[in-house]
Amino acid sequence: MEKESRLLRVGVLGCGPIAQFAHFDACRKARNAELYAICDLADDLRTRMAAIHQPRAVYADFAQMLADPNVDAVIIAVADQYHVPLSIQAIRAGKPVLVEKPLGATVEECAELAALVHQSGLVFQVGTNRRFDPGVAFAQRFIQDEIGGLIALKAWYCDSTYRYTMTDNLQPIPIQSQQARRPGGNPKADRQRYLMLTHGSHLVDTARYLGGALIAVRARLVHQYESFCWFIETEFENGALGHLELTIPVRGDFEEGFRIYGEFGSINGRVYLPWYHKASEVECFSTKDRQYHRPLGEDSYTYKLQIESFADAILHGKPQAGADVDDGYAAMRAMAAIARSVDSGERVLLSEVTGGV
Numbered sequence: 001m002e003k004e005s006r007l008l009r010v011g012v013l014g015c016g017p018i019a020q021f022a023h024f025d026a027c028r029k030a031r032n033a034e035l036y037a038i039c040d041l042a043d044d045l046r047t048r049m050a051a052i053h054q055p056r057a058v059y060a061d062f063a064q065m066l067a068d069p070n071v072d073a074v075i076i077a078v079a080d081q082y083h084v085p086l087s088i089q090a091i092r093a094g095k096p097v098l099v100e101k102p103l104g105a106t107v108e109e110c111a112e113l114a115a116l117v118h119q120s121g122l123v124f125q126v127g128t129n130r131r132f133d134p135g136v137a138f139a140q141r142f143i144q145d146e147i148g149g150l151i152a153l154k155a156w157y158c159d160s161t162y163r164y165t166m167t168d169n170l171q172p173i174p175i176q177s178q179q180a181r182r183p184g185g186n187p188k189a190d191r192q193r194y195l196m197l198t199h200g201s202h203l204v205d206t207a208r209y210l211g212g213a214l215i216a217v218r219a220r221l222v223h224q225y226e227s228f229c230w231f232i233e234t235e236f237e238n239g240a241l242g243h244l245e246l247t248i249p250v251r252g253d254f255e256e257g258f259r260i261y262g263e264f265g266s267i268n269g270r271v272y273l274p275w276y277h278k279a280s281e282v283e284c285f286s287t288k289d290r291q292y293h294r295p296l297g298e299d300s301y302t303y304k305l306q307i308e309s310f311a312d313a314i315l316h317g318k319p320q321a322g323a324d325v326d327d328g329y330a331a332m333r334a335m336a337a338i339a340r341s342v343d344s345g346e347r348v349l350l351s352e353v354t355g356g357v
């Protein structure tokens with residue numbers, strides 16, 4: 001892989017699984033970035049990761065990494081509950097941020113962060129990496145350029161019981177540490193909340209990326225046979241109807257996809273488990289030429305592409321292609337609205353929702 005002459009010197013906070021599976025490698029492979037620094041307060045993990053990835057600087061303390069003038073930007077790859085406070089710390093230190101999804105854990109903290117980011121004028125991106133899947137990006141452009149107004153959008157995300165049978169073969173063996181910092185009280189124990197934040201954040205972001213802003217939801221949830229299944233009716237600002245499904249786990253294959261009906265065309269999309277680095281298959285039909293259009297042969301390493309886009313925005317002022325702070329905030333509102341609607345059985349407006357998921 002060839003590097004450009006000007007590289008974004010990235011500092012990665014967190015040496016946990018997502019940094020090991022994606023960010024360290026992606027920074028090293030990105031055409032316009034370098035893995036300049038890593039940071040984790042777990043000594044054993046930090047030392048091992050430094051030996052493998054050879055960053056130029058290694059920090060135990062995030063404040064010290066932020067104080068390094070050679071760090072151009074940071075990736076925040078820590079537990080969800082820390083995203084907002086650590087993003088605020090980074091923005092206050094003047095560093096652009098790429099934070100893992102979801103943006104945060106409550107509507108209020110995300111609002112505070114969004115206000116600060118706007119004030120700062122710094123580039124801020126959320127790691128909903130599906131936007132960098134070339135099939136999904138092609139579908140998004142096709143919606144903008146070809147199919148006119150939207151009538152309806154359906155999107156689904158069904159995680160497989162056999163997910164780890166697949167991903168264990170695709171990812172390196174993660175290195176764990178007893179010293180790793182995690183929020184108290186095990187956030188994964190509230191499974192309903194955890195699944196929505198972890199997986200629902202991708203589903204909601206894809207729906208918004210393709211369908212536009214959401215204004216209201218009505219959601220139902222069933223929890224049976226150790227599976228959670230949400231059926232969510234959505235209303236888009238542009239008048240389109242939506243239906244989102246999140247089911248975890250399904251006793252079958254991983255299935256993620258979307259179906260979109262527009263004024264002058266329609267789209268069927270099948271998204272693969274991201275760790276295969278295989279572009280979504282999208283079939284985009286246009287009434288203008290009465291043809292199906294489908295891309296092939298694009299680089300599909302979404303985790304690398306999102307860093308390259310982040311670096312292009314910072315180094316060259318290119319428009320941000322990833323989810324920005326407003327997208328992350330809107331997704332948080334949508335997930336909180338889904339939770340309120342599950343509790344009440346009522347339609348919930350995103351503009352009126354407060355609290356967490």
Ligand SMILES: NC(=O)c1ccc[n+]([C@@H]2O[C@H](COP(=O)([O-])OP(=O)(O)OC[C@H]3O[C@@H](n4cnc5c(N)ncnc54)[C@H](O)[C@@H]3O)[C@@H](O)[C@H]2O)c1
Pocket residue numbers: 013014015016017018019039040041042045060061062077078079080082100101102127128129179180181182198274
């Ligand atoms: N985009 C994706 O496909 C994807 C996939 C998996 C996970 N994620 C997201 O990535 C995030 C991280 O997941 P993970 O499983 O790697 O987390 P993790 O909690 O296992 O690891 C985080 C690491 O950060 C360190 N850390 C936390 N706070 C710190 C601080 N203040 N200073 C220094 N070090 C600190 C911890 O010691 C730990 O080693 C989550 O938000 C998750 O939702 C995204």
